[in-house]
Amino acid sequence: MxxxxxxxxxxxxxxxxxxxxxxxxxxxxxxxxxxxxxxxxxxxxxxxxxxxxxxxxxxxxxxxxxxxxxxxxxxxxxxxxxxxxxxxxxxxxxxxxxxxxxxxxxxxxxxxxxxxxxxxxQNISKLEIGEDYFYLNTGSPHFVKFIPNHNNFDTYSEGRKIRNNDRFKKEGTNVNFVSFQDDSIMVSTFERGVEDETYSCGTGVVAAAISASFKTKNQSFKIITKGGNLKVNFEKIDSQNIKEIWLTGxxxxxxxxxxxx
Missing domain, CATH: 3.10.310.10 (Diaminopimelate Epimerase; Chain A, domain 1)
Structure with missing residues (x-):
């Protein structure tokens, strides 16, 4: 067949x-x-x-x-x-x-x-904000970490460490690394299930954009990934509630x- x-x-x-x-x-x-x-x-x-x-x-x-x-x-x-x-x-x-x-x-x-x-x-109603990370569910769970830049950055190795640490080893999490580049943000992703770096991740760039809004106050972001460019816009009600989230690409x-x- x-x-x-x-x-x-x-x-x-x-x-x-x-x-x-x-x-x-x-x-x-x-x-x-x-x-x-x-x-x-x-x-x-x-x-x-x-x-x-x-x-x-x-x-x-x-x-x-x-x-x-x-x-x-x-x-x-x-x-x-x-x-x-x-x-x-x-x-x-x-x-x-x-x-x-x-x-x-x-x-x-x-x-x-x-x-x-x-x-x-989906609307977001809960974010975990740490000293050097954000953790939120945008349809899939994402651990977001900001880095100075992506030059020679090893997304696979660093993402794999976080995905398999004591907290996430059983259920897993996607891991996103974010750096600012002019008026855009660059995002790389280690994706659970695939267990590798992927060229792009839709729920991941949404998580990255929402996390970046805590650093810039913007509610619309142009996003650069290995596979191409995306756009995310949303309405931020407060630090724990985000609605009208749209991913375009x-x-x-x-x-x-x-x-x-």
């Missing part, structure tokens, strides 16, 4: 997308999903997403890390599955869909150069193919 798949990427964060409205793939088959995500023996991707039907919504987003396990919310993945639904003809210029962390809204900003997706993230179709099951 052959499985039709589609490959998308959002600022270098790459995903395998499958139209699973007819349940052609068993979401409990961890080994199959891990195999499809394998970069040597499968299609290869930071994660896999299933687009499924959901009553009262345009679709349901099911996201799986490359280890085959269903994961928490992925911001770049959310933008890519919205682009996927747009290309399938399920939606037009806006959408409301359901993910593991609840309802999300998105807008399709189609220009001549590329397809931009603006994705609304490109979501690009790469190719389609068939995978032998």
């Amino acid at each position: 052959q499985l039709n798949f589609f490959k998308y990427q959002g600022t270098g964060n790459d995903f395998i997308l499958i139209d699973n409205r007819d349940f052609i793939i068993d979401s409990k088959d961890i080994s199959l999903i891990e195999k499809i995500c394998d970069r040597r023996f499968g299609v290869g991707g930071d994660g896999l997403m299933l687009l499924e039907n959901e009553e009262n919504f345009d679709f349901r987003m099911r996201y799986f890390n490359s280890n085959g396990k269903e994961a928490s919310m992925c911001g770049n993945g959310g933008r890519c599955i919205v682009a996927f639904a747009y290309h399938l003809g399920i939606i037009t210029d806006s959408t409301s869909f359901i993910a593991v962390d609840g309802e999300h809204k998105a807008k399709i900003l189609n220009n001549k150069k590329e397809l931009l997706i603006s994705l609304q993230m 490109p979501a690009k179709y790469v190719f389609t193919g068939k995978f032998n099951l």
